[in-house]
Amino acid sequence: MxxxxxxxxxxxxxxxxxxxxxxxxxxxxxxxxxxxxSVVPAEAVGVISAQSIGEPGTQMTMRTKHFAGVTEMNVTLGLPRLIEIFDARREPSTPTMTIRLQDDVASDENKVREIAAKILEVSFESIMKEIVIDLLNFKIEVTLDNSSMESFNIDIKDVEKAMNKVFKKHKIVILKSGLIRLSPKDTKTILNLYKMKMKLKSMHIRGVPGIVQVLPIKRRGSWIIMTAGTNLRRVLKVPGVDPTRTFSNNIHEMFRVLGVEAARNSIVNEALGTLKQQGLEVDIRHIMLVADTMTLNGDIRGITRYGISGDKASVLARASFEVPLKHLFNAAVHNEVDNLSSVIENVMINQPIPIGTGLLKLVVKRDKK
Amino acid sequence: MVPKHEKLSKAKAKELLEKYNVVPNQLPQITLTDPTLENMEVEAGDIIKITRKSPTAGESVYYRVISIG
Structure with missing residues (x-):
């Protein structure tokens, strides 16, 4: 070696x-x-990893939510988060991003706040005070909230621009006082009017769609931005953001935007971070093994009956995990053969398991004569 | 976050398979649509060498074979 x-x-x-x-x-x-x-050949590393992660898991807090101190944000941590990671759920229950900035920007608080404001999604709903459907004159009347517009640093011209884009065909009247009248052009049905109201409310004005909250915080001398809500692809393109050190806690998003290897790293980091936060020390090698297994076929599969555990070659091994009857019935219907080559099957039939010395077999090479 | 990906030449790939005594479908896979392969000239069956920064070994080398979709 x-x-x-x-x-x-x-x-x-x-x-x-x-x-x-x-x-x-x-x-x-x-x-x-x-x-x-180093580990000896034929050692059951998977089982050791499972135990090493499982045992601390029993000590984790069962409570779902925690206030994570300084960050002022409610992030799912502890056991629920760990399960989320290893099950490879599509969406984490609290999607967040950690945005790192380029060195020249990261030390300047004003610039950081500027970028944060640029990233935060501002929808029409967050800058309006009141929205009324006027059925008599078939109009939608909106009063804008000047103070919140000011705090988001949004001009009435920005609103006008966004509205002209979304409601091209309709008649728009915008008064300086912050009153907007919107009347539909053609079909005059109440349903149509109602749909327009919903569309107007969710209208995108500025920022990166999906980012509902931004929080610049100082860590070890340089500024980073934490967000609630994720949109990795778009945020990576924002000037000033360091695309090599910015990440999302949504593993599937990491996979889509940055590929399997980034997803693997993100599984390792998220799992290790969750355990560490709870004061539990698990050797990183165990988690790396799990992450490697989850990304083995170039996709992300969770450790669930639909993911890795459902992929086992042996019928009996699958049946021993979850929903045994389903697997046994299906195997019978499809005339499946079990070669009894793995561990669980051999435990079931009381035979030596192929682990450690049990893996070794004698092969005789006979002379060809 | 994203480690270095490089394509192995045919000769290097053969050498690798002989060294570990494996056939390509025994290697871990990477999909052809993976974002990291976007700017590389690769096709299914090629072997990608990945040089990871590892907290335990400093640098570790991993291989993935490209699979379809």
Missing amino acids: TLPPSIKKAVERESEGLNKSKSKKLLEETERRFREM
Whole structure:
């Protein structure tokens, strides 16, 4: 077995100044220790990982929500979050992003706040005071909220621009006082009017769609932006954002935008972070093994009966996990064969399991004569 | 977040398969539609070498074979 390059480099650095025989000895000793430390062939690493993550899991808080201190945001943590990660749920229950900024921006609070304001989604609903459907004259009347418009730094011209885009054919009257009248052009049905009202309310004015909250915070001397709601693809393109260190806690989003390897890293980071936050130390190797398994076929599969556990080759192994009858019936219908080559099947039929010394088999090569 | 991805040449790929005594479908996979492969000239069956930064080993090398969709 060869040493990993990083260890080799470290040894070389240490042996600088030593004479040749000594440095050779050091390398040999390091190699010996390394071999001793490594996992032996046929060790059941998966089971050990499962136990190593499962046991601390029993100690985790069962409560779903926590106020995560300074961040002032309600983020799902603890066991529910861990389950979310390993099940590979499509959407996390609290989607958040951590946005890191380019070095020249990250130290300047004003610039950071500027970017944060640019990212935050402002919809029409958040800048209006009142919306009324006038059935007599077939109109929608809106009163804008000047104070909230000011706080978002939005001009009435921005509103006009956005409205002209969305309601091209309709008649729009915008008064300086912040009163907007919108009357539909053609079909004059109440349903139509109602639909327009809903459309107007959710109209996008500025920012990145999906980001409902932004929070610039200072961490270790430089500013980062935390968000509620995610839209990784769009945020990565915002000038000033460092695309290599910005991430979302939605693993599927990471997969879609940055690929499997980023998703794998994000599984490792999220799981480890969740455990750490609860004060539990699990060796990162266990989590890396799980993450590698979850991304094995280039997609993300959770450890559920629809994901990895449903993919096992053996009928009996699948049946032993969840919903046994379904698997047994289906196997019978499809005339499936079980080669009894894995662990669980052999436990069931009381045979030696192929782990450790049980994996080794004797093969005889007979002379061809 | 995204480690380095490179395509292995045919000769290198063969060498790798012989070294580990495996056939391509025993390797972990990466889909052809993966965003990291967007700007690379690759096709299904190619082997991608991924150099990860690992907190335990400093740098670790991983291989994925490209699968269809």
